[in-house]
Amino acid sequence: MSDLATLDALSTEELRSRAFSRARKHGDIGFFWNLIERLPASRETESNDESLGTVGSTIEEVVGLWRELTGHEYGDQEPLFRAAFIDYLLKHPE
Secondary structure (H helix, E strand, O other), X not given: OOOHHXXXXXXXXXXXXXXXXXXXXXXXXXXXXXHHHHOHHHHHHHHHOOOOOOOOOOHHHHHHHHHHHHOOOOHHHHHHXXXXXXXXXXXXXX
């Protein structure tokens, strides 16, 4: 089992790799959706159209967000993603 100090010493890429692997293994779509919601573009899409008659994000937008997330370019939000990866790994030990 990993502790906070051990995980915090890892690179963001290693944390991402471990968290993604664990979430895939457990079929945890909620983890991936939570990460997508953290991306700035998803918040912009959500605020574009709040009517009940439309579906907020299109398939293309979700795919674009996924590519952004898996492109490993977190920018200013890297600390938030690191925290999410660490939190997930601590709450879901192997």
